[in-house]
Amino acid sequence: MSVAAPRGLASSGQKPIAEVLHPLAAAEEPLSPGPDVTVDDGGDQEAVLTNGTPVETSSPASASSLFNRLQLEDDLEADARDLYVSTETRDLFVTVDDPKKHVSTMETYITYRVSTKTTRIEFDLPEYCVRRRYQDFDWLRIKLEDSQPTHLIPPLPEKFVMKGVVDRFSEEFVETRMKALDKFLKRVADHPVLSFNPHLNAFLSAKDLNKRQGLALLTKVGESVKQVAGGYKLRPRPAEFCAMGEYLDTFSQKLGTIDRIAQRIIKEQSEYLTELREYGTVYSSWAGSEEELRRPLEGVASSVTTCCGALEDLSENMSQDFLPVLREYVLYIESMKNVLRKRDQSQAEYEGRLEAAVLRKQEDRTPLPLEVEKCQDKVECFNADLKADWERWQSNKRQDFKQLLTGMADKNINYYEKCQSGWESLITLLQDKQTEDKTSETN
Amino acid sequence: MMAESGSSEVAVIGNVDLTSTELENNIINTVMVERGTALLRRMEINVAEAEKRTGKNTVNMQETYTVYLIETRPAETIAEGGTPAAPDTLWRRYSEFELFRNYLLVTYPHIIIPPLPEKRAEFVWHKLSADNLDPDFVERRRVGLENFLLRVASHPVLSDDEMFLRFLTDEKRWKEAVLETGFQDKVDSRLKSLSAMFRVKNPDKQFTALKHYSDDLNTIISQLLRVRAKVADRLYGVYKVHGNYGRVFSEWSAIEKEMGDGLQSAGHHMDTYAASIDDILEEEEHYADQLKEYLFYTDAVRSVCRKQDLIQYELEMAVQDLSTKKQQKEELTSGTVRIFSLKGMTTKLFGQESQEQRESKLEALDLSIHEGEEAVNEKNRECKEFLQTAWGDIERFREQKDNDLREALISYAIMQISMCKKGIQVWSNAKECFNKM
Numbered sequence: 001m002s003v004a005a006p007r008g009l010a011s012s013g014q015k016p017i018a019e020v021l022h023p024l025a026a027a028e029e030p031l032s033p034g035p036d037v038t039v040d041d042g043g044d045q046e047a048v049l050t051n052g053t054p055v056e057t058s059s060p061a062s063a064s065s066l067f068n069r070l071q072l073e074d075d076l077e078a079d080a081r082d083l084y085v086s087t088e089t090r091d092l093f094v095t096v097d098d099p100k101k102h103v104s105t106m107e108t109y110i111t112y113r114v115s116t117k118t119t120r121i122e123f124d125l126p127e128y129c130v131r132r133r134y135q136d137f138d139w140l141r142i143k144l145e146d147s148q149p150t151h152l153i154p155p156l157p158e159k160f161v162m163k164g165v166v167d168r169f170s171e172e173f174v175e176t177r178m179k180a181l182d183k184f185l186k187r188v189a190d191h192p193v194l195s196f197n198p199h200l201n202a203f204l205s206a207k208d209l210n211k212r213q214g215l216a217l218l219t220k221v222g223e224s225v226k227q228v229a230g231g232y233k234l235r236p237r238p239a240e241f242c243a244m245g246e247y248l249d250t251f252s253q254k255l256g257t258i259d260r261i262a263q264r265i266i267k268e269q270s271e272y273l274t275e276l277r278e279y280g281t282v283y284s285s286w287a288g289s290e291e292e293l294r295r296p297l298e299g300v301a302s303s304v305t306t307c308c309g310a311l312e313d314l315s316e317n318m319s320q321d322f323l324p325v326l327r328e329y330v331l332y333i334e335s336m337k338n339v340l341r342k343r344d345q346s347q348a349e350y351e352g353r354l355e356a357a358v359l360r361k362q363e364d365r366t367p368l369p370l371e372v373e374k375c376q377d378k379v380e381c382f383n384a385d386l387k388a389d390w391e392r393w394q395s396n397k398r399q400d401f402k403q404l405l406t407g408m409a410d411k412n413i414n415y416y417e418k419c420q421s422g423w424e425s426l427i428t429l430l431q432d433k434q435t436e437d438k439t440s441e442t443n
Numbered sequence: 444m445m446a447e448s449g450s451s452e453v454a455v456i457g458n459v460d461l462t463s464t465e466l467e468n469n470i471i472n473t474v475m476v477e478r479g480t481a482l483l484r485r486m487e488i489n490v491a492e493a494e495k496r497t498g499k500n501t502v503n504m505q506e507t508y509t510v511y512l513i514e515t516r517p518a519e520t521i522a523e524g525g526t527p528a529a530p531d532t533l534w535r536r537y538s539e540f541e542l543f544r545n546y547l548l549v550t551y552p553h554i555i556i557p558p559l560p561e562k563r564a565e566f567v568w569h570k571l572s573a574d575n576l577d578p579d580f581v582e583r584r585r586v587g588l589e590n591f592l593l594r595v596a597s598h599p600v601l602s603d604d605e606m607f608l609r610f611l612t613d614e615k616r617w618k619e620a621v622l623e624t625g626f627q628d629k630v631d632s633r634l635k636s637l638s639a640m641f642r643v644k645n646p647d648k649q650f651t652a653l654k655h656y657s658d659d660l661n662t663i664i665s666q667l668l669r670v671r672a673k674v675a676d677r678l679y680g681v682y683k684v685h686g687n688y689g690r691v692f693s694e695w696s697a698i699e700k701e702m703g704d705g706l707q708s709a710g711h712h713m714d715t716y717a718a719s720i721d722d723i724l725e726e727e728e729h730y731a732d733q734l735k736e737y738l739f740y741t742d743a744v745r746s747v748c749r750k751q752d753l754i755q756y757e758l759e760m761a762v763q764d765l766s767t768k769k770q771q772k773e774e775l776t777s778g779t780v781r782i783f784s785l786k787g788m789t790t791k792l793f794g795q796e797s798q799e800q801r802e803s804k805l806e807a808l809d810l811s812i813h814e815g816e817e818a819v820n821e822k823n824r825e826c827k828e829f830l831q832t833a834w835g836d837i838e839r840f841r842e843q844k845d846n847d848l849r850e851a852l853i854s855y856a857i858m859q860i861s862m863c864k865k866g867i868q869v870w871s872n873a874k875e876c877f878n879k880m
Contacts, residue, residue: 251698258691258695268681272680278670278673285663292845398701412870416867419859420859423856424856424860426856427857
């Protein structure tokens, strides 16, 4: 089990320029294989690739950098595949469970138990158990977005629920939300870069979260936009990112349609259930006025009741398990789109500055400022991160939907199996009666 | 209830190749044939086909109607390799069946006359056509008419009726013959029946109970049919909405690489699922028809009860009449007026009659009393006979009803199981596709 350096190209936002190694610079001290983790905001991370080469920022013209970049991409692909395959090498396990209600004078809220098991040296202890509320998860997400703007952060379930429409403390709501929070945390913990984020560490281990830094006033979107200096004209997206954007739009649309269909089915099933219940009672009622037919009629009523129960279970399952996961993916798509937009802005800034610099160069021969190179690096990092995340997201999406849809099929199969056995027991009952009658006739 | 044991029961449960519709028909027809009336022993009866005809009706307007082909052939065992004899055939329309049934109602008032299939489609769920010319409706009606003929043919009393035989075999002159029986004159007026129902002093307890049971059965089956139609409607909706999954999976598969094939095939299965409901509900209509037959049977039971009321009432009236006459005689002989009558009063006021007058009156009364006594005896006999024959048929009917409805419930359960199996199949197929995503 390798407590390895993060795979893929790791980068954090505010890396001071001094620490970036230029390919033509003098030999440097070897970088540590793992990132240093401090609890400061935007902690420094120095990262190294699995093959040992330091992270390089380079100008496009450099041949060696081109070569390195190609290597990078090979590694990226391998890493994307590897990540999917080698879940056995996971060294950080998180779970969200055990919801509890807290009542104080000011407010009522729910906390969840967050349990962690890990062998990573970034953590002081191998196990942690803390209680967190939704606010805390939200804080974590914002911090992750701020400190890792080039990465896709998994979505949280909806923050606001309309009071009076949804009961925030009902068992179903809490259960659904908890599952979504669990999923969120697991996705973060499985991410090669995000899982090493110091905020995650704090979230998982600290007794009390010190959230005072920049929480209340900043919205998710606002903070992330602040990253990039605004005002640059947007440039056309490179083809591969265009394709991503189009895919996301269409996919989001299709998920919306599936959501609507599922809701419609639930509604139709509920109306069917109402009629079916009445149907069963008519048979019971009829049984009351019959002699010979009493048992068969009661049997039919009972089979119908079995079907009603099975149908209730099916509908409930679709509401509780299927729809929330579907909706969460729509949020996930929105997150991904946001990351694409941030990338666009990053590209806009770079190309804007480049244009300005080129013009100035033409005028008075000043060389390209370091700033421009910095921007270029940023764009390239961003692109690489995004592509890596995209691959990971695609493969997770495939797994998630496979699971979701086979689950739906299973529940439907289950429903029909229950109904079938209900009717089969009726036939057995009636058959027994027939043989009973026959033997009494012959006697 | 079936002469064969064991093997045919296994066939009922295990054999799902035959649709339960056919199975059910076979069971009932087998039972009726095995019940063995003389008629059925020598003749096979089918309503084989239906055809549309157009012609001019009584008010000389063009109309379209359906005719049904009645086939009869001798019921002899066919030698191996031999072909069945060609059947005798004739065409009849629904109104002729109705005429024939009315004849039976009047001629055998103590028998519960089998009902005809409904004239117009009722208790339809919305997708089902209420059009009399709809081929599905016509087909179900064909089955219902065959059922009617077999019920009559298997009845110990009705099967011997001459008009029945002519209905089956004499295309042209049957109608004339049945009208010549003058049955239409013997129809009891509705008013007479109704008033009898209300004025009977000593209603027969058993018949009263039967009346109530019949009313209850009518109510409950109507309710059941109504709710069943609503259930069918809703179930249709559930299945059809799943068809939308087919479309969206197909569209989604277009933007996926590895997931595309799995999604696309799963979508096809969803389409199959949505389409499967049509056949399922069509088959369920047969169950509804079986219920309807007994719904209409309750009307026939009520007819018998009403006739019994009428006869009872007439008996009571005859008894009352006789008693009044006897009283009058007593008064005349004793000279006391116990019963107020105008004649009595005028006699008192305006003087007695002569001895001669009294004598002739007495004679007339005696005659009248004698006639009255004969009338009472007659009515008594009629009443007893009716009770006996009717009750025999009622017992027969009860047993038939219990057996038929029980079989209907079994076949309904089989239908439901078949529907569940289809559901499991489709979703299993879809699951396989999802697994390949």
